[in-house]
Amino acid sequence: ETGVTQSPTHLIKTRGQQVTLRCSSQSGHNTVSWYQQALGQGPQFIFQYYREEENGRGNFPPRFSGLQFPNYSSELNVNALELDDSALYLCASSLGRGRDEQYFGPGTRLTVT
Amino acid sequence: QQQVKQSPQSLIVQKGGISIINCAYENTAFDYFPWYQQFPGKGPALLIAIRPDVSEKKEGRFTISFNKSAKQFSLHIMDSQPGDSATYFCAAIYNQGGKLIFGQGTELSVKP
Numbered sequence: 751e752t753g754v755t756q757s758p759t760h761l762i763k764t765r766g767q768q769v770t771l772r773c774s775s776q777s778g779h780n781t782v783s784w785y786q787q788a789l790g791q792g793p794q795f796i797f798q799y800y801r802e803e804e805n806g807r808g809n810f811p812p813r814f815s816g817l818q819f820p821n822y823s824s825e826l827n828v829n830a831l832e833l834d835d836s837a838l839y840l841c842a843s844s845l846g847r848g849r850d851e852q853y854f855g856p857g858t859r860l861t862v863t
Numbered sequence: 864q865q866q867v868k869q870s871p872q873s874l875i876v877q878k879g880g881i882s883i884i885n886c887a888y889e890n891t892a893f894d895y896f897p898w899y900q901q902f903p904g905k906g907p908a909l910l911i912a913i914r915p916d917v918s919e920k921k922e923g924r925f926t927i928s929f930n931k932s933a934k935q936f937s938l939h940i941m942d943s944q945p946g947d948s949a950t951y952f953c954a955a956i957y958n959q960g961g962k963l964i965f966g967q968g969t970e971l972s973v974k975p
Binding site: 754756783785790791792793794795798805806808840842850851852853854855856857859 | 907
C-alpha cells in the first residue's frame, strides 16, 4: 500500500509569484485535505476535496485554490504569494467523506522571499 | 468555540518515565479526537484516536484518557524512550470527516 506522497519537497518563490503543489493520495482514498503549518504551529485547514468537488474550506483567501483529479490526486495553487505564505504545506488523505482518519504526506516546504 | 488548547508547550522526561500531554476543547460537537506525532521535517503521523463514548483507549505504550464532562483529553506515553522525542499534536474533528482542528503542539524530549 502506497502512502501519501507530495511534490516538490522544497520550493523557493518570490513574492507575487504563483505556485502549484501536488499530492497523491493513499491507495483507495478518495478524499484529500490540505493544511498549512507555519513554523512552531499546528496545521491549519485550507480545504478538502471529495470526488473532485470542494467539500469545505478554512479561513484562507481565494488566492488559495485547489483541484482534485479523477485518480483522486490533488493540486494546491497559491497566487500572488506573500511572505506569510512561507510554511509547510501538508496533504492528508482519507477513505471517504464520512471517515475521520486522515493520513498525512511528508509536506512541501515553501519559502517566499 | 473551535479551539483546541494543548499543554504543556514543551516537556522533558527521563527515559522510562511517563509523558503526559493535555488538551481541552469547548465545542461539544467534536466527535473524534486523534493524536499525531511529528518528527522534524516530516508530516504528522496518526498515533491513536478516541471517540467521546469511550473514556480510555490504549495501544501499546500510548493511552488516551477522555473526560467528556470536563471536555478534556490527554495522551500518556508509558516507558518513554529517546525515539519518542518529537512534537505531539492533539486534534479534534466534527461533521464526520471534515476539517481537523489542531492544538498548538507539545515538543517532547526524552533524555537517556
